Structures are given as structure tokens and as C-alpha cells.
Amino acid sequence: MRSGPWTLLKVTVAAIYLFILGPIAITAAVSFNATNRSFFPPRGFSLRWWGEAFSPQWIQPLMFSLELAALTAIIATVVGVPLAFAFQRYEFPGKAIIRTVTLGPLILPTLVTGIALLQFLTVIGLGRWLGYWALLIGHVIICLPFSVRTIAISLQAMPGSVEQAATNLGAGPLAVLRYVTFPLIMPGVFAGMAFAFIHSFTDINMSLFIARPGQRPVTVAIMSFLDFGFAPTLAALSILSLLIPLVLVALLGRFVGIGNFLYQEQGRG
Amino acid sequence: MLTSTAPPGRLVPYLLVALPATFLLVFFVIPTAFLLSASFIESDGVIMTGVWTTANYTDLLSRPLYQQAILRTFMIGLGVGVTVVVLSYPLAYFLVRTPSRWRGLLIALSLSPLLASVIVRTYGWWVILNREGAVNSALLTLGLIDQPLVLLPSSMAIIIGLSHALLPYGVLTIMASLNGLNPNLERAAMSLGAGRARTFLTVTLPLTWPGIIGGFLLAFAVAISAYATPAILGGPGTQVMATLIRSFMVQALDWALGSAMGAILLVSSILLLVLTSALGNRRTA
Numbered sequence: 001m002r003s004g005p006w007t008l009l010k011v012t013v014a015a016i017y018l019f020i021l022g023p024i025a026i027t028a029a030v031s032f033n034a035t036n037r038s039f040f041p042p043r044g045f046s047l048r049w050w051g052e053a054f055s056p057q058w059i060q061p062l063m064f065s066l067e068l069a070a071l072t073a074i075i076a077t078v079v080g081v082p083l084a085f086a087f088q089r090y091e092f093p094g095k096a097i098i099r100t101v102t103l104g105p106l107i108l109p110t111l112v113t114g115i116a117l118l119q120f121l122t123v124i125g126l127g128r129w130l131g132y133w134a135l136l137i138g139h140v141i142i143c144l145p146f147s148v149r150t151i152a153i154s155l156q157a158m159p160g161s162v163e164q165a166a167t168n169l170g171a172g173p174l175a176v177l178r179y180v181t182f183p184l185i186m187p188g189v190f191a192g193m194a195f196a197f198i199h200s201f202t203d204i205n206m207s208l209f210i211a212r213p214g215q216r217p218v219t220v221a222i223m224s225f226l227d228f229g230f231a232p233t234l235a236a237l238s239i240l241s242l243l244i245p246l247v248l249v250a251l252l253g254r255f256v257g258i259g260n261f262l263y264q265e266q267g268r269g
Numbered sequence: 270m271l272t273s274t275a276p277p278g279r280l281v282p283y284l285l286v287a288l289p290a291t292f293l294l295v296f297f298v299i300p301t302a303f304l305l306s307a308s309f310i311e312s313d314g315v316i317m318t319g320v321w322t323t324a325n326y327t328d329l330l331s332r333p334l335y336q337q338a339i340l341r342t343f344m345i346g347l348g349v350g351v352t353v354v355v356l357s358y359p360l361a362y363f364l365v366r367t368p369s370r371w372r373g374l375l376i377a378l379s380l381s382p383l384l385a386s387v388i389v390r391t392y393g394w395w396v397i398l399n400r401e402g403a404v405n406s407a408l409l410t411l412g413l414i415d416q417p418l419v420l421l422p423s424s425m426a427i428i429i430g431l432s433h434a435l436l437p438y439g440v441l442t443i444m445a446s447l448n449g450l451n452p453n454l455e456r457a458a459m460s461l462g463a464g465r466a467r468t469f470l471t472v473t474l475p476l477t478w479p480g481i482i483g484g485f486l487l488a489f490a491v492a493i494s495a496y497a498t499p500a501i502l503g504g505p506g507t508q509v510m511a512t513l514i515r516s517f518m519v520q521a522l523d524w525a526l527g528s529a530m531g532a533i534l535l536v537s538s539i540l541l542l543v544l545t546s547a548l549g550n551r552r553t554a
Contacts, residue, residue: 005465013363016356020382020436023393026403030396040396040403079292082285090282098290101298109494109538111511112304112531113297115518119307119528120300122315141297144289202386204497205511209518219386219497226501230395238389245384 024242031236038230053236061221062241065201068217072139073147073197079140080147080192087148088155106145110205114138118209131212138210139200146199147192154188194252198245301535308529315524325529335513339533342493342509345427350489352432354481357439364440365447380437387434387497394430395421395501422504430498435491439484446480482548490541494534510534 026040031053034044052058086092087099105113117138121129129137158181166180167173204219211220218241222234311320329335364376382390397403398420405417420426450473458468496511503509510530517527 009359009363012359016360017378019356019433020379023390023397023433024382024385025393026396027389027393037401038396038399039401040406079289083289086282086285090285092279092282095282098286101293102289105297107538107542108301109534111494111496111514112535112538113301115514115527115531116300116304117296118518119524120296120303123303123317137296141293144293198384202384204387205494208496208515219388222388223497223500230392230399235392235396238386238392242385242389246381249384 024239027235028239031232031239033232036231038232038235049232049236052233053240058218058221058233058237061216061218062237064215065217065219065241066244068135068139069197069200071136072143072200073193075136075140076143076147076196077151077189077193080144080151080196081189083144083148084151084155088152102148103145105142110142110203111208113142114206114209117141117206121210130210131215134210135207135215135217138206139203142203142206143196143199146195147189150192150195151185151188154185154191157188158184190252194248197248201241201245304528305532305535307524308532310525312523312525314522317524325525326533329526329529329533334508335530338508338513339510341424341507342511343537345424345431345499345509346489346493348424348428349431349435349492350485352428353435353439353488354443354485356432356436357443357484358481360436361440361443361447365444379440382434383437387495388501390434391430391498391501394426394433398426398429398502421502422507424503424507426502427499427507427509430502431492431495432488434495434498435488438487438491442484442487443477443480446477446483450476479548483545486541486545486548490538490545493537 029042030038030040031049032045032047033039033042033049034046083102087095087102117134118130121127121134162184163176163180166176171179201217202219203217204223207217207220208223211217216224218237222237225231225234307317308325309321309323311318311322311324329339360379364372364379367375369375395402399405400417400419400421402420404420405414408414409417454476455468455472458472459465463471493509494511495509496515499507499509499512500515503512510533514527514530514534517523517530
């Protein structure tokens with residue numbers, strides 16, 4: 001039954017995959033150019049640009065991004081667990097509003113959230129926070145929805161009867177949390193942490209406005225270097241910054257089983 | 270305690286949300302509200318004078334340069350929305366229906382661009398489309414052209430770059446609606462004599478229409494507020510709202526115009542969102 005039209009669909013899909021993966025493959029190829037221009041196909045072969053990508057000029061923003069994303073992910077998780085609990089397990093006046101505000105940054109343009117923060121901090125006289133502290137605040141705001149939603153999904157997926165059973169067997173509320181609830185939602189918590197990490201690590205729209213020289217994530221550093229031309233170093237750096245989240249997701253998928261959540265973190269709506 | 274009539278559990282949710290809610294109120298809700306009101310206040314550079322005015326908006330909406338940028342932003346959003354849906358539909362259809370054992374890998378691959386920063390995804394398009402890029406060198410080698418084509422900077426390049434970046438959103442939205450489709454409806458149509466094409470056009474497509482609209486609006490909404498792709502693949506002649514906001518806020522230090530443009534972007538996104546959820550409700554009603 002799968003004949004003509006299906007073959008046509010397969011060809012179309014192959015072309016779409018080429019569209020999806022082509023530019024990323026080309027960026028990778030360009031980084032091995034022997035010339036200092038981003039030619040494709042690459043002229044000659046050299047690892048010079050990869051060497052340059054590991055020079056202090058680029059390692060500094062890369063490490064800054066990693067540190068910022070790690071810290072953001074941890075805070076978003078620590079704050080996200082109680083929020084997800086409250087949203088999933090309790091009915092209380094004001095819940096709808098707090099929920100909308102928490103998930104809001106997912107929907108509103110990050111760029112606008114960024115300029116709002118820039119303007120607000122400057123006007124109330126906390127302009128000196130711009131750079132590290134403002135970045136941390138901004139990133140927690142835009143990454144929190146990812147951890148809250150993922151943790152809420154794992155709480156929802158957990159049958160309430162399990163906790164009930166533990167209570168019936170004499171476990172106190174804290175023992176239930178410690179020995180039943182937390183172990184069961186752990187994959188969700190880690191998945192949420194990974195999403196928050198990736199979202200922070202790949203962000204540009206928030207950092208663009210509140211980063212300061214010396215305290216710039218790698219995306220902003222690449223962006224401002226682009227004004228001087230498209231050196232192959234930037235291609236190497238782009239690929240490097242793609243590999244980091246890729247390895248993270250692969251490791252988490254392997255050890256914590258977050259694969260199921262990748263699927264559920266659908267769309268944004 | 271004698272005074273407490275409420276069961277102790279009543280306070281628990283408030284204890285859980287108090288700190289995060291305060292944090293969000295101070296650093297997200299108040300700044301956003303402040304931005305909206307700042308867009309109605311006259312200002313001198315970054316100093317607000319406190320005089321209420323609508324001049325920021327009339328300025329933005331009357332100068333041809335800004336008008337064009339706003340119009341271009343929405344045209345790009347429209348182009349991206351359509352391209353994303355047209356490319357996502359066959360891909361999503363294939364991924365939902367394929368019996369291949371590589372299905373999981375194929376899905377992961379189609380979503381993989383989400384792991385890359387927009388910069389990574391846009392860089393490749395610059396390499397392909399620039400004056401000495403892959404497209405021009407291929408066409409020159411083949412002798413199809415004798416002068417390099419100017420593919421950059423252009424709105425078309427921005428549309429291509431953004432469609433590439435936002436494709437996973439379309440794929441996810443349309444896959445969700447195809448997954449929700451009852452396959453018996455298609456079987457019923459075919460057993461009643463409808464051909465494959467007719468079944469697709471009269472059953473599958475209409476039933477997944479909400480997914481198509483959802484994917485379109487989502488891509489549209491994200492595209493109009495994108496900064497990096499228009500900044501890399503566009504130029505001074507292809508300003509969009511996001512690149513203008515950047516130059517108002519950081520270079521020109523005209524925060525009044527910056528907040529007004531930000532407010533227009535914010536309200537547009539909210540309207541698109543309301544539209545999406547209204548359509549979603551009609552679907553479930």
C-alpha cells in the first residue's frame with residue numbers, strides 16, 4: 001500500500017533533512033579552512049581555527065556561558081520544584097495569576113523582557129548589577145518556565161495512589177516526599193534542569209542587552225565579533241557551543257532517562 | 270492554636286510560591302509594566318522627564334524608516350510562518366506515519382537545531398549565501414552566472430534563516446495534531462471509496478488544520494521578535510523591529526522610542542497568542 005505517493009514523500013523529507021542539517025554541516029566544514037576566510041567548500045585543511053577557538057579570548061566567554069547556564073539551571077530547579085508542587089497539588093486563590101506570570105517569559109518576546117530589565121535596573125539605580133547579576137536574574141526568569149513545566153509533567157504522570165499507599169503504610173508526609181515522591185520525579189527534575197541549562201546556554205536575546213564587557217556569554221561575544229567579519233574561528237566556536245548541549249542531552253538521556261520528556265516539552269503553548 | 274481556624278495545609282501553597290512569586294514580581298512583572306508606561310513618557314536620552322505623551326508612538330508610526338521596518342517585520346513573520354508550515358507538514362506526516370525503526374533518531378535529528386544557538390544556525394546560511402558563498406561559487410563554476418548574485422543582505426535571506434531556526438516548532442505542533450488524529454476516520458473515508466489524495470484533502474488536512482494554524486502563529490510570533498538572524502543576514506537596508514530596538518536602546522540611547530517599539534512588539538505577540546488559544550478553544554469546544 002505504500003507506493004508512489006509515499007516514495008515522493010520520502011524524497012521530500014530527505015530534501016527537508018538536507019535543509020535542516022546542511023547549514024550546520026557546512027559551518028563545521030568551514031571551520032577547517034586553511035585560509036582566513038569562511039570559504040565553502042573549504043580551501044585546504046587546517047586546525048588553526050580550532051586552536052584559536054581554544055585561546056583565552058574565546059575560552060573566557062565560553063566558560064562564562066557554562067558557569068551562567070549551570071548556575072541558572074540549579075536556581076531554576078531549586079525554585080521550580082516548589083512552584084511545580086504548588087501548581088500541581090494545590091488549589092489556592094491567585095494560583096492562575098502566579099502560574100501565568102511564571103510561564104509568561106516563555107511566551108513574551110525575550111528581547112522585550114531583556115530591555116525591560118535593563119531599563120528597570122538602570123532607573124532604580126542598580127545599573128551596576130548589569131553584567132553578572134542582571135544576567136543571572138534574567139536567565140533565571142526565562143529558564144524557569146522550562147523547569148517548572150517539566151517537573152509539573154512528571155508530578156502529573158506519577159500516580160497519586162503510590163503516595164497514598166506509603167501514607168497508609170505509616171509513612172509521615174516528609175518520609176513520603178523523601179522516599180516516594182522525589183525518587184519518582186527525579187528524571188523530570190533532571191530533564192527540567194537540562195532544558196533550563198540549554199535555554200540559558202543558547203540564549204542571545206536576553207544577554208544582548210544586559211551583558212557587559214568582560215562578563216559576556218559566548219553567544220554575545222560571537223555576535224559582536226561578527227561585525228569584524230566571518231572568521232572561521234567563529235565557525236569552530238559555533239560548533240563547539242553546539243557540542244556542549246548535545247553531549248549533555250546524550251549523557252542525561254543515557255543515565256537519567258530524560259528521553260520521554262524531550263517529547264513532552266512540545267511547542268510552547 | 271486557638272486563633273487558627275484554617276487547616277494548616279492551607280498555608281502550604283503560599284509558602285511554596287512566596288519567594289519565587291516575589292522574585293518574578295520584582296524582576297519581571299514590574300519591569301514589563303514599567304516598560305509599557307515608559308513608552309508613554311517623554312524622555313531625554315535615558316532620562317525620563319515624567320511628562321506623559323503619545324509622541325513616541327506618533328514618531329515611530331509616522332517616520333517612513335520605522336514604518337517600513339515594522340511592515341518588513343510582519344512580512345518576514347508571515348513568510349517564515351508559511352515556510353515553516355509548508356516544510357514541517359510533510360516532515361511531521363512522515364515522522365508520525367513511518368514504520369522505520371530509525372523513527373526515534375529521525376525525530377531527534379529534526380529537533381536537533383533546538384540545541385544550537387540561533388547564531389550557530391544562522392552562520393551556516395551566511396556561508397551559503399554570501400558573495401563568495403557556496404551558492405555563488407557553485408553557480409559561477411557551472412557557468413550559469415558570470416557575476417556573483419547579491420543574496421545578502423536581504424529579507425529573503427532572513428526568511429530562509431529564520432524558517433530554518435524555527436522549523437522544530439512547526440514539526441512539534443503539527444506532529445501533535447497528527448498524533449491526535451483518529452486513523453479510523455481516514456480508513457473510513459478510504460473504505461467508502463475516497464482515493465488517497467481525496468482522503469488526505471478532505472479528511473486529514475482539515476482535521477489537522479488547528480495544528481497548521483498553531484505552528485504558523487508560533488513561528489510568526491517568534492520570528493517577529495528575533496534579533497540575531499536579521500542582524501546577521503540583513504543589513505542597514507533590512508532593519509526589523511528587533512534590530513531597531515537594539516539600536517535605540519544601546520546605540521542611540523533613545524529609550525523612549527526603544528520602549529515604544531518594545532511595547533508594539535509585546536502587544537503583537539500577546540495578540541497572536543490570544544488568537545492561537547482562541548483557535549485552540551474552538552477546536553476543543
